[in-house]
Amino acid sequence: MKRQECVAMLLAGGQGSRLGGLTRNRAKPAVSFCGKYRIIDFTLSNCTNSSINTVGVLIQYKPFLLNSYIGLGSAWDLDNPFGGVHILPPFLGETEGSWYNGTANAVYQNYEFIDYYDPEYVIILSGDHVYKMDYTLMLKFHKEKKSEITLATIQVPLEEASRFGILTIDSDSRVTKFTEKPVHPESNLASMGVYIFNGTTLKQALIADKDDYLSQNDFGKNIIPHQLNIGKRVFAYKFEGYWRDVGTIESYYQANMESLKDGHFLNIFDPKFRIFSNEDIFPPHFVGSTAEIENSLICNGCTVHGKVSNSIIGPGVYVGEGVEIRDSIILPYVKLHKGSSVHRAIIGENAEIMSHCNIGAERKIGSAHEGITVIEDYHLITEGTVIEAGKHIYRSRAI
Amino acid sequence: MSNAIGIIFANSGSDNLQGLALDRPIAAVPFGGRYRILDFALSSMVNSGIRTIGLVTPHQYRPLLDHLGAGKDWFLERKDGGLFILPGVMHSLAGSKDTFCIKDLQNNLEFLQKDYVENVLISSGDQIYNMNFKDTLEFHRDKHADVTLIYKAENPFDDGSHNQILLELDGDQKVAKLHDKNSLEREDLAQLHFVNIILIRRELLLDIIEKYGSYGCNDLIEIISSNIEVLNIFGSPTNSLIGTIHTIKDYFDRSMDLLDLRVREQLWLGVDRTHTKIVDNPPTKYTLQAKVSNSLIASGCSIAGEVINSIVFRGVILEQGCRIQNSIIMPKCHIHANAKTNYTILDKSVIVQRENVLKGSVNHPLVVLKKTVI
Numbered sequence: 001m002k003r004q005e006c007v008a009m010l011l012a013g014g015q016g017s018r019l020g021g022l023t024r025n026r027a028k029p030a031v032s033f034c035g036k037y038r039i040i041d042f043t044l045s046n047c048t049n050s051s052i053n054t055v056g057v058l059i060q061y062k063p064f065l066l067n068s069y070i071g072l073g074s075a076w077d078l079d080n081p082f083g084g085v086h087i088l089p090p091f092l093g094e095t096e097g098s099w100y101n102g103t104a105n106a107v108y109q110n111y112e113f114i115d116y117y118d119p120e121y122v123i124i125l126s127g128d129h130v131y132k133m134d135y136t137l138m139l140k141f142h143k144e145k146k147s148e149i150t151l152a153t154i155q156v157p158l159e160e161a162s163r164f165g166i167l168t169i170d171s172d173s174r175v176t177k178f179t180e181k182p183v184h185p186e187s188n189l190a191s192m193g194v195y196i197f198n199g200t201t202l203k204q205a206l207i208a209d210k211d212d213y214l215s216q217n218d219f220g221k222n223i224i225p226h227q228l229n230i231g232k233r234v235f236a237y238k239f240e241g242y243w244r245d246v247g248t249i250e251s252y253y254q255a256n257m258e259s260l261k262d263g264h265f266l267n268i269f270d271p272k273f274r275i276f277s278n279e280d281i282f283p284p285h286f287v288g289s290t291a292e293i294e295n296s297l298i299c300n301g302c303t304v305h306g307k308v309s310n311s312i313i314g315p316g317v318y319v320g321e322g323v324e325i326r327d328s329i330i331l332p333y334v335k336l337h338k339g340s341s342v343h344r345a346i347i348g349e350n351a352e353i354m355s356h357c358n359i360g361a362e363r364k365i366g367s368a369h370e371g372i373t374v375i376e377d378y379h380l381i382t383e384g385t386v387i388e389a390g391k392h393i394y395r396s397r398a399i
Numbered sequence: 400m401s402n403a404i405g406i407i408f409a410n411s412g413s414d415n416l417q418g419l420a421l422d423r424p425i426a427a428v429p430f431g432g433r434y435r436i437l438d439f440a441l442s443s444m445v446n447s448g449i450r451t452i453g454l455v456t457p458h459q460y461r462p463l464l465d466h467l468g469a470g471k472d473w474f475l476e477r478k479d480g481g482l483f484i485l486p487g488v489m490h491s492l493a494g495s496k497d498t499f500c501i502k503d504l505q506n507n508l509e510f511l512q513k514d515y516v517e518n519v520l521i522s523s524g525d526q527i528y529n530m531n532f533k534d535t536l537e538f539h540r541d542k543h544a545d546v547t548l549i550y551k552a553e554n555p556f557d558d559g560s561h562n563q564i565l566l567e568l569d570g571d572q573k574v575a576k577l578h579d580k581n582s583l584e585r586e587d588l589a590q591l592h593f594v595n596i597i598l599i600r601r602e603l604l605l606d607i608i609e610k611y612g613s614y615g616c617n618d619l620i621e622i623i624s625s626n627i628e629v630l631n632i633f634g635s636p637t638n639s640l641i642g643t644i645h646t647i648k649d650y651f652d653r654s655m656d657l658l659d660l661r662v663r664e665q666l667w668l669g670v671d672r673t674h675t676k677i678v679d680n681p682p683t684k685y686t687l688q689a690k691v692s693n694s695l696i697a698s699g700c701s702i703a704g705e706v707i708n709s710i711v712f713r714g715v716i717l718e719q720g721c722r723i724q725n726s727i728i729m730p731k732c733h734i735h736a737n738a739k740t741n742y743t744i745l746d747k748s749v750i751v752q753r754e755n756v757l758k759g760s761v762n763h764p765l766v767v768l769k770k771t772v773i
Contacts, residue, residue, distance in 0.1 A: 036698070275681070283695070286663065286696075297685075
């Protein structure tokens, strides 16, 4: 076995419950994003583009669609003889074993995997971020600073800082303080949830954390603060570029809509740093003679006969005649029949909206509230249904 | 598992494509927004369960290999079988009338010898179709046929001159005679057009190669035709759409046919997909000024102009105020502001500067060669 310099551990097991209907049937990293992508595409593509060819994907919640999407990793060129993509589910041993209890615990339980490749460095990644980042630059920084733990950071607006893990650093970029979701943030330097550890440091940290019964076994909440306390060399690498956490309906919607702007990284085909995706093969999309499309993204395999503005239409979507879509995200394989209108909504994969429905209708009372309407995957909306803005439509669960 | 291997003759060229086939075989000409003509034959074979496919390549095979790689996007990168490149004889590209040249097969005899399957499915690589050969394979087996010729009861596209061979069948679908359409005097004969796809017993094919291989360029169809009495030859019908691309008019018309939903339904919207090289382009971006009607648009484009009755390939940039009408715009073309095209085919990476007007006609679409700057 060829020893790897850097192995990636990709945390993809979270439930993503704040994405509501979008994660009812699939893990968050497998949720469709910006038409043809799924959220995990960005992290996996970053690995490929950063020459990291050994990736452990830690899965737990609703793994089937995620696993089948990742496959052998060939869509991201990660099917190589030196490492490749390894799906790592929770497992039972002879005497121990349990569900993953926190991000750190998930990595701890799979230490055998890391030991197998015996890497000098381990990079911890998250499967629910949208960004394009060359990890080799961060690794270079890590080596230059003789750092033991390096956190990737980004500047966020101060008013939003309390949603993130916030760092305070000295003039040498060394981290002096780390607070997870502070009420009164000291700075606007936020952790992106991307960490590089020296192999030995990570192992020690995980073992120490395992024995701490008060710990919630979380990298942000426990490991990083504890390692700072015991005086480890922790540094902050400043990432400049686009990075979004898409953990909530609002942030997911915003991040999708931002991709409609000029100059967004997704709109620029960069042959040196491609975002790969495991796409279905579809013919080009067909635009009918009654269609009107403005400021929108349209994917392969669509048929558009209606009006689409400021929206993102995923692959294989059918937009019937007289349909009007505004400020919405239509996920793959959705069918919208004649005369329906959709406003500020997210329509889940394979959902079918029969004719003359009104999704995201303005509320008669209290119209100041304008929420994002979400229709769950595979949902069928019967003819003429009116769904008020801000409603989230889920199916009742079969028992 | 299928009891056949496939061979596609991707080496036929044409002087009648006005430069689209100048440095590539017809099989490698881009078609339908994201495909190459060859993709249709290749995908049909793959979708029919054929896992070993040999591709007879022409002298200029770079565009073909660039597109195919190891065949991964057609699921042909495998341990057992896969995609095999069969270099054809040099002189077969330009102007050759032969469809299936025996010499090309003799050059690659080992490909046929080393396999142990019963049959070989042979198709030309210059046709647009989406066919599942499972029925034909069954038919071939049930009839204990030596050769099965696939035919279409009528020519769906009225392209007169190309499908030159008509079949005359007896009551049991057995082929009694092959007729050359042009020299045919009997008007009463049913128009059963042979579509350049044949299924033949591998052993028989090896015998034919051994016997006729040394005589210069013999055509397999002619050999079959002249041995019609001794061979067990059957005709198997197909209802799928088939369009042969030989002239620029064929190319233009078959492309424009795609704007018809019925054609797309038969070709693309069924269970069997047409596979092609995946490029991982982002979705196509429409700006506020975009105006598109009755057109096919591939991924990775940026559209700010007007597009009517046209086909736009991957990665095309259409600036504000430009107007694309009845045209085919191949990958990575860039049309600057206020330029106009009508009945025009732009080959790959053509740049049309501001305010230019390019105009062809229905019967004579204007073709602009690869990488031209206008």
